Amino acid sequence: MVHFVGAGPGAVDLITVRGQRLLSEADVVIYAGSLVNPELLSLCREDTERYNSAEMDLPEILETMKQATEEGKEIVRLHTGEPSLYGAVREQMDGLDRLGIPYDSCPGVTAAFGAAAQLNMEFTLPGVSQSLILTRLEGRTLVPVYESMESLAAHQCSMAIYLSAGMLPELARKLMIGGRSGDTPVAVIYKATWPEEKRVHTTISRMAEEAAKAGIDRTAVVLVGDAVIGSGYQNSRLYDPAFETGFRTARETGQE
Numbered sequence: 712m713v714h715f716v717g718a719g720p721g722a723v724d725l726i727t728v729r730g731q732r733l734l735s736e737a738d739v740v741i742y743a744g745s746l747v748n749p750e751l752l753s754l755c756r757e758d759t760e761r762y763n764s765a766e767m768d769l770p771e772i773l774e775t776m777k778q779a780t781e782e783g784k785e786i787v788r789l790h791t792g793e794p795s796l797y798g799a800v801r802e803q804m805d806g807l808d809r810l811g812i813p814y815d816s817c818p819g820v821t822a823a824f825g826a827a828a829q830l831n832m833e834f835t836l837p838g839v840s841q842s843l844i845l846t847r848l849e850g851r852t853l854v855p856v857y858e859s860m861e862s863l864a865a866h867q868c869s870m871a872i873y874l875s876a877g878m879l880p881e882l883a884r885k886l887m888i889g890g891r892s893g894d895t896p897v898a899v900i901y902k903a904t905w906p907e908e909k910r911v912h913t914t915i916s917r918m919a920e921e922a923a924k925a926g927i928d929r930t931a932v933v934l935v936g937d938a939v940i941g942s943g944y945q946n947s948r949l950y951d952p953a954f955e956t957g958f959r960t961a962r963e964t965g966q967e
Contacts, residue, residue, distance in 0.1 A: 713776055713786045713807060715800055717793045717819015718747045721905035725825065726751060730817045738784035741772060746791035746930070748905065764788075773806040780812050793821035796845065797873055821845075822932040823871035826903035829910070832938060834869040838945035839937050842868040848875040848882055864889025869936040876901070876931035879919035886915050886935065896939040901931040912939075 714733045719725035726734075734740065734754040742752065744765025752761060762775055772788075779786050790798045794816060807814050823845060827834060834843040844863050847854065854860075863870070864886045875882050876899065887893055893916030901909040913921040915935065922928070937943060948954045955961035 713780070713788055713812060713814040714817060715788045715790060715794050715798075715804075715814060716817045717821075718743070718751055718789050718791055719820040720792055720822045720825025720903050721748050721908075722825070723748055723750045723754075725820050725904055726754075727817060727819065730819065733785075733787050733817060734789070736785055737787040739775070739779040739786045740789055741767075741775060741786070742789040743791045747789055751789070760784075769802060769806065772803065773810065776807065776812060777810055780810075790819070791822075792825075793819045796821050797847065822873065822900075822903050823934070826871075826898070826900040826932050826934060829900065829903055829908065830898060830934075830939070832898075832934075832941055834871075834936075834938050836938050836941065836944035837947055839943060840867075840869040842866065844868060844870045845873065846870065847873045848878050848885070850874065850878070860885035861889035864891045867891070867936075869938045870934070872933040872935065875933060876922065877928050879922055879933075882933065883915050883919055891915055891935070895935060896937060898934040898939050899925075899927055899931050900934065901925070901927045903932060 716730045716733055731754055734751065735756065737755060737759055739760045740752065740755055741762045741764050744763050755761070764772055776786055788803065790800065794800045804814060835841050844866065846858065846860070846863055848860060860882065867890065872882065893914060895915045897913050897915055897918045899911040899913070899918055899922045909925050909927055911921045911925050911927060918933070953961050
């Protein structure tokens with residue numbers, strides 16, 4: 712069996728309990744190179760075989776899985792963050808289907824949520840934004856034309872932008888073409904939750920300059936929107952004393 716496991720955003724203790732158990736039981740671990748905190752491998756047994764997928768291509772990864780399966784071994788494919796986001800897992804799963812090898816998935820905490828936790832922020836503030844867009848700039852992997860940064864920026868909601876830290880001038884340009892003000896708050900988080908994490912709080916118009924000063928040009932998530940600074944929001948109705956729920960009756964507060 713192959714278990715696709717999300718390693719989480721970086722901190723060792725942010726892997727799920729299930730993911731930790733699967734790592735501790737694995738005979739073979741194929742991990743995503745420098746994107747996975749190497750301390751996570753300490754959760755493996757000493758005799759666990761370990762392969763760095765950064766040094767492998769898809770046929771090599773599948774062949775390693777095939778050989779291990781034929782030997783009756785349990786395999787963990789350890790991906791960074793949450794495997795369903797930019798993890799290239801579908802092509803691996805399709806390859807396993809062709810080989811008749813069973814697999815399952817264990818979710819992980821994605822970088823956007825690790826970064827939000829580090830900032831103690833809420834993406835969906837009432838009166839500010841009730842939606843979150845997870846996206847990326849086009850690079851070697853093409854982006855569908857209807858998912859262009861310009862068209863997504865037009866929604867004016869919270870955004871978490873992956874795989875774009877090396878193209879921040881282009882990102883800023885496209886966000887502003889899409890209608891975002893140059894003064895829109897931005898946080899650029901390098902290796903969120905890792906010991907070497909760096910944070911830059913800035914605006915769209917200044918993010919390229921400020922990130923360059925901080926030496927951030929890769930392995931960062933860019934959070935965009937007024938929710939980044941957490942101001943100008945309305946209180947949720949969920950905890951409003953005058954709001955009745957199935958668990959709580961409304962009460963008068965004496966406020967107009």
